[in-house]
Amino acid sequence: MPPTPAWPLTATSAAASIFTEFVVKTHSLCNLACTYCYVYEMADQSWRDKPVHISAPTVRKVAERIAEHAATHRLPAIRVILHGGEPLLADADGIASIATRLRDHIEPSTELRLSVQTNGVLLTRTILDALAAHRIGVSVSIDGSQADHDRYRKYRNGRGSYHAVAAGIDLLRSAEYRFLYRGLISTVNLSNHPIRTYEALTEFAPPRMDFLLPHGNWSEPPPGRPDDATTPYADWLREVFDRWYGSDEPQPEIRLFTEIIHLLLGGAPAGEMIGLSAPTVVVVETDGTIEQVDALKSAYEGAAATGMDVWRHSFDQVADHPKFAERKLGVDGLSARCQRCKIVPVCGGGYYPHRYRKTEGFDNPSVYCADLEALIEYVRSRIVSDLSQVRSDA
């Protein structure tokens, strides 16, 4: 177990932390067995101790706590993402019940933007009708073409899930349900050709998509990410960027790239994956326990745990927990190496879970440091070049 920061951090060193995104686990199990899953296949195995379903009283309490937090901070809007495991295992009636309770308690205080992050295999008409009735946006995980997707995203019997996912997405993007379609999320896999992956995803006409770096850290490196200055992930993403940025045809938004550009232009970070941002995301498990961002489960057993829960603690109290507090320090909370780096206004030190090493905890750059540097430098060079061109033409 790595060292934990002393309690409490000084108020002068800690910026206010307001949660605006609440990940609520509706179901702790999953109907797929993806080989790289941080919930089931990595260091933390706490899912085994969680209730399978979130109960009605727990949903009610979660909703009360979120409403309390929104009212305290006068938030005009907050986001709740139904998650898991596979959240749609809660079935249509379960999803409807959860959504109703959340809206009843939260919407008097603030606008609720409700969505679900799903593996896509349960996107039937029955489920989509329930999602539509309760205005729940849908984002689907898919890793590219059938061959590439099925290599890692499989059922427990080893069969690939692509056909079911593709059918679900096709139904989602039909005229009847398209208003629910938020986008696609794909985990970068160096074995998959980047352009083939990108083209496979754009065939589903998503309004937006994102590419996630597979979870790993210095002690458990991501696949194909050696401890050296090579940049395999940047090289992969650069190919997609060139295709996307240079296209004459309208392309879906790719969040990773738009956020890098936004940060390069001096914009504020919109999430925790990149950029210097205080924690804005908090997770509630099926039993009401409150945790940090889920991807921390890739670091060590209990890495995401806070020991707090919705029954005994407000979200303001959670924000004061040392594990959240140490992430509110901005640049001062980063490693010495990051503090000296010119890229840090954009990368923000990289995604927090990716900084872990058994010996130093999270006081490191991201395990993807070389890739982030290369990718950000490349994107910067493109936009500087383009801006120079348009200015000289003006």
Place this chain on the structure above:
Amino acid sequence: MTDRSARSDEYLVDVSESDLESLARDQNPVLLRAVERVFRETVDTRNVTTRFNSSI
């Protein structure tokens, strides 16, 4: 990886409102949208709405 000797906001790319017109003429939709977004954005951390604009 090479350490940098100094971290600086000079690394960020300055844009001006005149860039908006130029980018619109140049038909660079990605960069145009990006510059528009930066100008729309408020610095106020309580203005959470703008943070959702590009989130899935």
